[in-house]
Amino acid sequence: MSTHQIQLTINGRPQHATVEGRLTLSDFLRGDAGCTGVHVGCEHGVCGACTVMVDGNAVRSCLMLAVQADGCTVTTVEGLAAEDGTLHPVQQALRDEHGLQCGFCTPGIVMTLASLTAADNKAAPDKVMNALSGHICRCTGYQGIRRAARKLAGGAA
């Protein structure tokens, strides 16, 4: 079994580790880095629950190996809210619009929306909706998620 030294930045703090080549980024983030907000729903890239930001882009952490994140900057759902607890605009919008129920798919949806609706780079509503079609939510029927996404993309809620 190959092992590799990696170092990366997770939610603004450095992380050094020795990992097996086959360790997924999602399992690394949960098990080694303690980011249990990264949720593993299908492990084959369909459900989107494990989505995190790697160098600013939303990626499925179950389809990426930890070793591939060497040198990267990773942001998980734990890294979005302000230190004082103020929610990130995406989190606030989902809360206001009742965009979650069980909350298991939520971190992935938060990360996709956060990557596409950053204040300086808001994607068009149809692009945001297309990205959301890569997230499965079994609870909400997407009602509040859609309303939040419209708000965040700049359209009317």
Place this chain on the structure above:
Amino acid sequence: MNAPEMLDTKTQTQAHAQATGYIGKRMARTEDARLLTGRGVYVDDVGLPGALQVAFHRSPIARGRIKSIDLSAARQLPGVYAVLTADDLARFKVDMLSFFLAAPVVPVPVLATDCVRHVGDPVAMVVAQDRYIAEDAAGLIVVDYDEEDPVVTLADAKTGPLVHPDADSNVAAATGNEDPDEDLEAQLANAPHLVTVEFEHQRISQSPMETRGVVSAPQGSGELTIYLSCQGPQLNARWFAQAFGMPQTAIRVISKDVGGSFGLKGQPWREEVAVVLASMLLKRPLKWIEDRLENLTSANQAREQEIKLRVAFDADGKLVASHADYGLNNGAYPQGADSNIAVMMFLWGAHKLPVFDFHARGWFTNTVGLAAYRGPWALESLAREVLLDRAARQIGLDPIEIRRRNLIRREDQPCTTPMGLELTDISPAECLDVLLEKIDVAAFRAEQAEARKQGRYLGLGFATYIEPTAGSTGIGVLMSESAHIRIEPTGKVSAVVSTHSQGHGTQTTMGQVIAERLGVRFEDVAVYEDDSSRGGYGSGAYGSRQAVAGGGACIRAADLLVDKIKRMAAYLLKVEPDAIVLGDSMIRALGDKEQVVSFRDLADIAYGEPERLPEGMDAGLEIQYRYRPPPITMTSAAHACIVEVDADTGFVKIKRWVTSEDCGNMINPAVVEGQIAGGLAQAIGEVLMEEVSFDARGNPTAVTYKDYMLPTIFDVPEFEYHHEASRPSIAEGGFRGVGEGGCIIGPPTLVNAIADALAPFGELKLEFPLTPSRLLAHIEGRREIAERAAPAESAPLPVPESARAASESASTVENLPAPSAPQEPVAASTAVQVDGEWKFVLSTPMGPQAFTGRMSTDGDQLTGVFIMNMDEAHFTGTVSGNQLKWDLKVTKPMKITLKYEAQIDGDKLTGKCKMGIFGSAKLVGERVST
């Protein structure tokens, strides 16, 4: 006590008004703050020192005998701690239980013993330092099987070998009448209109986004802490305690955040039990998190059913009589053998139908077992509403008109259905009235006609339904919920409620109820429902019960606490209790000189200076109350949806969906609408895309989310909600349940819209799911290509001689040997000993019931008594030779006369009990003493 603060009366009133009004308010959820920031605690987020990981080795075949198991390579893999099979767990005595906490009708092994009965049947478990190694090792286990031909489909079950060789037949459970009722048949045959629907419903995976999972930590001497993804820690702790024969207080089930369940996680099942036993064996904390492959192949599933529904209408389209024949695939190890009496109970629960009869059977097969799924009886609405639309087309009536002619309206109640359901406040017709104010049907029909000219196919579908919520009739585990509210010495309010959220938001809604009734700020109430050691028994999330049963418990407990607070504050402030007003987390004494004290002030005295309390008042400020809701609280609704079916691609686009509900008083409309929407999304998946499929050898063929397709944001439209038809229920708070409704009324609404859209192509063939290829086949008038390829694969399975013989000679639940045959009655002159003490087991639809009894004879007269749970039921009957007959009138779960027929052979008794609509149950008895 601090000096009371003085406030003027105006400020008092305003403050009170601010604190009330939480019930009915669209409040943001308490849960969301942690769930949105990744701070929730799901079972896989629990880490314990020394914890090891579990992976299962599962059967790759649907049916066969285990010849040998070679664990050597797995055990030698570095990092593997133990590899266990059924032999290793055999030292523990475990009684697997149904959801009703009854023994299963067939033995359910924790791990497979000598044979496997479905693909995915757990055969061995690996315990290793991490999951990667555990899975490596599970792959190194070699099992040699003697493979047998499996029983896969409902059709197979009726003709194939016995799934459980020791069972009487493949019938897992049966209700209704196996013999046709000649009068009913005549009514069906002679009516002006006979309309029939007959279809199969595909199997569904509940597919919560969080799979099943457990962390089991043995602690101290004989204690267990079990972190479990489940629907309610209280019921699951009770289940483990009863199954393991341990005190319930020794088992602490913790279930903080759960990523959805939808019926799957109602009770522990084989894997969870195996992990707990292995942790006890190895004395180490163990974790098992189901992966998605396991979840789609080895977690119990639901909905695989068939129904033939026949309905006679008179010339005016009014219901005359109906008969239903129903089958339900129970798999090999159902979580409760079931023929789904609720389907029959609610099929015609809201209609003016004079005569109804049915025959329902659940069947064992070599597939993974049956569990619940949101609205387990939902097929009744699908079959009825689709049939009503067909009838409307056949008779030449409008689909709305045929419903109006047959629905029971508020003014028709109280009334009783042919199934004995007593209706007092259902309102599907009134919901339909409201719905029709929201949709311009005439305008739609014009648009539809115009579109058809252009080759576009629009459809409008309607459905109405009623739903039993917080039902507890005859179901002991669902009888009550508890709330324990405490004003802590800090002055904050903490409540331990036996509700539980897997997305339901009960921390929020129960908090709203408590805050309003106590007169405290919402943010001052903390609700806990995650730990079985914290509160009293309750079932958690089952049967759309939490608003009604949990909300009722919170109201009653809060009101009792308010009473104590008022008496205490009045005594201390020297005013009358009526002058005390609670609001905004403060306690005010109204009067010339207004006095204000805080909850903390009172709590300080209640806990710290109880000598200052009124004489006879107990110390402390806390109340525990157990609320028993009405036996059933009915929710009603009418939905409509508009679709467009693309005639070139077969794709269905849902353009509009309008809902009209009678959900009683709402605690939080956003939560209510969230429940409706979630159920409707599942309904859309069920109708259009979701299907658990098997090949002819019982291999699952939808094993990833690439094959088992779930609705995405593009598949689910925006829903419109209308609550105007709502009326308070008689339950405390006037609430009605809404948990399952969308999943029940959604399928027929959508199917009817699609059938309406495609009516120009003839009556829609009901093959579920209605995939684009099936709809195209319908549109193009051709049979689906896949269907032509199928026959070779699904040829009748060869039936081994031995199994066939066993099947033919065995008695079956629905076809027990008549008492008079095949054995000749023993002549009356032969001394048959009836008298004595007996113990009996009756195999009821709720599971086997054991009881004792005494019988004595006087000539041909029989008298006796059954004793169950300190309750006695007396009966009289007749004796002829060794043949006994007696009737027993019972009032629970409903008024019914049980007709027993039995024969005695030595000290053994066999027979059956006819239980009216509940069908026949097998009775066996054994004499204990004479």
